[in-house]
Amino acid sequence: FFFSSRRRHTRFLPVSWARRCVQETGMKIEEEKLGKDHLDTNVTYHRIGRAYCLMNQLTEGYPLIEKARNVIVENVGEKHQLFGDYLLSLGIYYYVSQDYKKALKSFGEAKLILEAVFGANDVRVSDIYFYAGSCLIKLNKKEEGLKYLKLCYELRRSNYGEENVKTQESYKALQSIQAQ
Secondary structure, three states, rough: OOOOOOOOOOOOOOHHHHHHHHHHHHHHHHHHHHOOOHHHHHHHHHHHHHHHOOOHHHHHHHHHHHHHHHHHHHHHHHOOOHHHHHHHHHHHHHHOOOOHHHHHHHEEEEEEEEHEEEEEEEHHHHHHHHHHHHHHOOOOOOOHHHHHHHHHHHHHHHHHHOOOOHHHHHHHHHHHHHHO
């Protein structure tokens, strides 16, 4: 429906209060039209939860992410791209919570699923590389972290182009770490 797995209306909007408002409006529409137990509604729950986490509002974000888990598993299973996307959201929660080991576990599981569905060179894997690389650097594994940040940058550059916001984000992170 509004933010269903088939539509990505807010995919490239920066995480912000405005983006969250748009998503919350979509969530309310989906709850009214589809119900709280519908798959599309629950996909929206975890994506709003991810937005909250990226804005460091963990107490608002985590319950929404977890709320979606069972509905996603019941409807599509644990090998589906939506479950991989849920694991990415969960990993982001752990990353922002500074629980880097749990974050890496979630990112690793998400990577296996998304690579199996889309292939290793699909841009959807780039967010996993970005956050996994950042986790590894936080865990003092700079060389391994840089490897993932480079993979992220290359994927984004080849898929989005040099001028894209996400490509620039990964380039700046890579340069910042290399300068240390």
